[in-house]
Amino acid sequence: MRIDKGRLFVISGPSGAGKSTVISRVIADREDLQFSVSATTRAPRKGEVDGENYHFVDRARFEQMIKDGELLEYVEYVDSYYGTPIKPILQSLEKGVNILLDIEVVGAGNVRKVMPDAVMIFLAPPSMEELERRLRGRGDVPEEKIISRLERAKMEYREIPKYDYIVINDNADDAATELRSIILAEQCRTSNRLQYLSE
Numbered sequence: 001m002r003i004d005k006g007r008l009f010v011i012s013g014p015s016g017a018g019k020s021t022v023i024s025r026v027i028a029d030r031e032d033l034q035f036s037v038s039a040t041t042r043a044p045r046k047g048e049v050d051g052e053n054y055h056f057v058d059r060a061r062f063e064q065m066i067k068d069g070e071l072l073e074y075v076e077y078v079d080s081y082y083g084t085p086i087k088p089i090l091q092s093l094e095k096g097v098n099i100l101l102d103i104e105v106v107g108a109g110n111v112r113k114v115m116p117d118a119v120m121i122f123l124a125p126p127s128m129e130e131l132e133r134r135l136r137g138r139g140d141v142p143e144e145k146i147i148s149r150l151e152r153a154k155m156e157y158r159e160i161p162k163y164d165y166i167v168i169n170d171n172a173d174d175a176a177t178e179l180r181s182i183i184l185a186e187q188c189r190t191s192n193r194l195q196y197l198s199e
Contacts (some may be wrong), residue, residue: 004193006032006093007186008115010101011179012108013123014153016134018169019102022123025176026183027100033183034092036101039065042080055085073103073110082107098183105159112162119186121179122163126170128153 013019027033039055041062050056057065062081065071074083084107089099101111101118111118125131131153135146160166165182169175186192 004096004187006095006097006099007183007192008089008093008099008101008111008118009121009183009186010103010108010111010118011121011123012103012105012156012159012163013169014125014131014156015149016131016138016153017123017125018134018172018175019123021172022167022169022175022179023100023102025172026179030098030180030183032096033098033100036084036089036099038082038084038103039071040080040082042078042082072114073107075104075107075110077104084111098187105156109159109162119165119182120163121165121167121182122160123167123169123175123179124157124160126168 011019011023023035027035037051037053037055039057039062041057041059042054044050044054044056048054059081062074062083065083065085066074070085070087071083072086072089074081076082082103084101084103089101092099103111108120112120125134128150132146132150135141135149141149167175167178167182
């Protein structure tokens with residue numbers, strides 16, 4: 001049986017772009033695709049499950065992970081660490097499983113330095129006005145955080161030229177279809193399949 005080596009897909013986008021919705025739709029119908037669970041020192045939010053949403057660890061353990069080289073990338077954001085454990089990613093890729101990583105633009109840039117063949121995808125709303133509408137529509141985000149997230153989105157947009165693909169999330173089903181298409185196209189790359197022609 002033919003097994004393609006797995007690919008690492010890095011997805012970034014502003015808060016409110018709909019990344020979680022689109023990712024969940026794509027993962028639901030693909031057995032060869034896993035979502036990478038990040039580690040963090042922040043406290044779990046209501047409904048979050050350790051090992052499913054995040055690996056929740058204390059600051060001392062996270063800093064030990066940094067020292068031991070256990071993280072593909074990490075950032076400190078609002079007094080909490082966030083990072084990606086590298087071992088489970090490498091193990092899954094070797095087994096032919098594709099990995100989907102949802103991280104912000106700084107972390108994505110750090111991933112590309114370590115794994116230059118990672119596929120970088122930026123997921124964006126159709127406009128900044130729509131992004132603001134979505135953030136306000138949540139109803140649980142204070143005004144100062146909305147303003148802060150919109151300013152951060154402008155910074156994140158400046159990083160788009162560093163990405164391989166842009167998916168516009170005007171409709172979650174259409175965005176999920178585009179993301180599936182990118183994954184399929186990357187699996188069919190010559191560099192990923194050339195070995196079968198020489199067997």
